[in-house]
Amino acid sequence: MTTTLPAYDEVVARYEPVIGLETHVELGTNTKMFCGCPTDFGGEPNTRVCPVCLGLPGSLPVANKAAIEAIIRIGLALNCSIAEWCRFARKNYFYPDMPKNFQISQYDEPICVDGYLDVEVNGETVRIEIERVHLEEDTGKTLHVGGATGRIHGATKSLVDYNRAGIPLVEIVTRPIPGTGALAPDVARAYVTELRDVIRTLGVSDVRMEEGSLRCDVNTSLNLPGQEWGTRTETKNVNSLRSVERAVRSEMLRQASVLDAGVRITQETRHFHEDTGDTTPGRSKETATDYRYFPEPDLVPIAPDPAWVAELKAALPELPRVHRRRLQQQWGLSDLDMQSVLNAGAVELIEATVAAGTTPAAARKWWLGELSRRANESGVELADIGATPGQVAELQGLVDAGKLNDKMARTVLEGVVDGEGSPTEIMTNRGLEVVSDTGALTAAVDEAIAANPGIADKIRSGKVAAAGALVGAVMKTTRGQADAKTVRELVLERLGVQG
Amino acid sequence: MAAISREEVAHLARLSRLAVTEEELDTFAGQLDVILQAVAQVGEVAAADIPPTSHSVPLTNIFREDVVTPCLTPQEALSGAPDVEDQRFRVPRILTEDVAS
Numbered sequence: 001m002t003t004t005l006p007a008y009d010e011v012v013a014r015y016e017p018v019i020g021l022e023t024h025v026e027l028g029t030n031t032k033m034f035c036g037c038p039t040d041f042g043g044e045p046n047t048r049v050c051p052v053c054l055g056l057p058g059s060l061p062v063a064n065k066a067a068i069e070a071i072i073r074i075g076l077a078l079n080c081s082i083a084e085w086c087r088f089a090r091k092n093y094f095y096p097d098m099p100k101n102f103q104i105s106q107y108d109e110p111i112c113v114d115g116y117l118d119v120e121v122n123g124e125t126v127r128i129e130i131e132r133v134h135l136e137e138d139t140g141k142t143l144h145v146g147g148a149t150g151r152i153h154g155a156t157k158s159l160v161d162y163n164r165a166g167i168p169l170v171e172i173v174t175r176p177i178p179g180t181g182a183l184a185p186d187v188a189r190a191y192v193t194e195l196r197d198v199i200r201t202l203g204v205s206d207v208r209m210e211e212g213s214l215r216c217d218v219n220t221s222l223n224l225p226g227q228e229w230g231t232r233t234e235t236k237n238v239n240s241l242r243s244v245e246r247a248v249r250s251e252m253l254r255q256a257s258v259l260d261a262g263v264r265i266t267q268e269t270r271h272f273h274e275d276t277g278d279t280t281p282g283r284s285k286e287t288a289t290d291y292r293y294f295p296e297p298d299l300v301p302i303a304p305d306p307a308w309v310a311e312l313k314a315a316l317p318e319l320p321r322v323h324r325r326r327l328q329q330q331w332g333l334s335d336l337d338m339q340s341v342l343n344a345g346a347v348e349l350i351e352a353t354v355a356a357g358t359t360p361a362a363a364r365k366w367w368l369g370e371l372s373r374r375a376n377e378s379g380v381e382l383a384d385i386g387a388t389p390g391q392v393a394e395l396q397g398l399v400d401a402g403k404l405n406d407k408m409a410r411t412v413l414e415g416v417v418d419g420e421g422s423p424t425e426i427m428t429n430r431g432l433e434v435v436s437d438t439g440a441l442t443a444a445v446d447e448a449i450a451a452n453p454g455i456a457d458k459i460r461s462g463k464v465a466a467a468g469a470l471v472g473a474v475m476k477t478t479r480g481q482a483d484a485k486t487v488r489e490l491v492l493e494r495l496g497v498q499g
Numbered sequence: 500m501a502a503i504s505r506e507e508v509a510h511l512a513r514l515s516r517l518a519v520t521e522e523e524l525d526t527f528a529g530q531l532d533v534i535l536q537a538v539a540q541v542g543e544v545a546a547a548d549i550p551p552t553s554h555s556v557p558l559t560n561i562f563r564e565d566v567v568t569p570c571l572t573p574q575e576a577l578s579g580a581p582d583v584e585d586q587r588f589r590v591p592r593i594l595t596e597d598v599a600s
Binding site for chain 1 (some may be wrong): 508510514521524553554556558559560561562563565566567568569570571572573576577579584585586587588590591592593
């Protein structure tokens with residue numbers, strides 16, 4: 001931790017990164033993969049378990065048809081081939097997160113293979129090749145007790161809750177992604193974002209990273225230009241889209257400093273830390289992993305009927321990329337403008353705001369302007385900023401109705417983000433409404449004219465531009481709560497000048 | 500040639516968390532070798548067009564509808580556990596052979 005990390009620009013000038021991503025998605029089926037226990041998030045420990053998911057002797061698993069259908073739809077959406085015949089496999093290991101001492105997974109016969117997902121980065125399309133998509137069961141949750149930090153190291157015992165054990169889990173593995181250079185962190189993030197949006201569109205998972213229904217492991221390696229790919233590390237515990245980007249970046253910097261010192265990279269699992277943004281080593285892979293996979297004898301092979309697969313394919317919804325292209329046309333945006341909407345994570349938010357009655361231009365202005373700025377400042381995703389599309393539409397409605405001017409609208413929006421209530425409530429509570437009482441405004445205008453006879457004369461003689469000074473004076477007396485355009489019209493009207 | 504070496508048996512024993520003595524390794528390696536050689540004879544009579552059998556019944560696509568069925572109560576679920584704490588299965592320390600990091 002004492003070594004100084006090299007600058008990012010220097011690192012990408014000297015090294016070429018190769019990244020790869022393994023993503024786990026918990027399916028939103030009603031029941032677990034091989035038994036009828038419910039899958040809802042949370043719940044008292046060990047209340048959603050039965051002889052099958054506890055691995056009790058004599059129990060037998062049966063595959064959940066909805067989960068098979070869901071993974072085939074995911075595979076199709078990722079342009080994969082669907083296996084005509086495949087089997088589940090036992091992955092044997094001793095770790096109490098599975099009560100059976102093995103996990104039912106798929107090994108050399110995944111149900112979906114050889115696909116791709118196109119993602120947009122900096123206005124360019126990057127094709128991410130998908131090696132495989134397979135189905136397995138999720139593990140239980142272990143609570144390590146007795147160590148200093150709740151981590152497994154130093155723990156004297158562990159407590160296990162098997163509610164999660166057996167929930168259908170889809171693993172999506174990319175092929176190595178070389179050639180992205182300085183954009184590697186952005187490509188990683190764009191891929192996980194696009195994958196999340198695809199799966200959400202399919203409606204097969206709620207893909208919430210913070211609840212763990214979408215989990216991501218990031219492989220990173222560096223090599224010198226023209227040389228073989230370097231040794232990779234696998235970073236786990238990457239729990240947000242922002243972390244995906246940060247994890248790749250931080251691992252690139254760390255590996256460069258190791259390589260610069262003439263030391264080899266150790267192939268290992270590393271843990272990402274949200275707070276510091278860096279990674280620390282986990283268990284070394286060298287001693288690990290002889291899983292002795294063999295075909296699961298308790299489950300018969302899967303041979304999806306081609307007619308069924310064709311039916312599922314024909315019924316796929318409009319996928320995010322196609323959907324975005326349609327929105328881009330509707331909103332009249334250039335590729336570059338659409339890319340900034342995408343980068344900001346604002347596509348769905350703007351869409352929902354427009355659906356609530358706002359013009360695309362106004363919706364985009366708020367989400368990419370004020371709200372993106374606030375999200376960046378506080379380091380949260382735009383969708384979690386605390387303002388909803390409905391509130392933004394309400395705010396813009398108040399502007400359109402002449403009740404708020406632009407400056408006041410910004411103040412109100414700040415209040416919305418800070419949780420003060422709806423735009424209308426904040427406007428009322430803070431007494432922010434535009435002064436629209438013409439009597440009061442006219443009085444303020446007359447006062448300003450009387451106080452500035454020289455300027456008034458200029459305007460009378462045709463120098464309309466000078467009106468700005470009087471408008472400013474009126475805005476000051478009304479404490480900014482007048483509509484500048486109305487004030488200007490009023491000034492000209494009182495002086496008998498045509499605008 | 501032996502179908503399984505003494506080293507392989509030692510490796511498997513370790514993976515299976517079985518404490519096996521040096522004498523036992525000799526015994527088991529010999530016994531396992533006999534078993535494996537017997538099984539290997541099946542391979543000699545199987546023609547090239549017979550794929551390895553993983554399932555004895557010629558069935559595919561046995562699925563279950565996605566319908567919730569009753570669970571065990573936590574008391575039932577934990578009744579066979581050697582040790583319980585906070586309604587969870589309590590297991591001994593997991594990492595014993597790990598180097599500190």
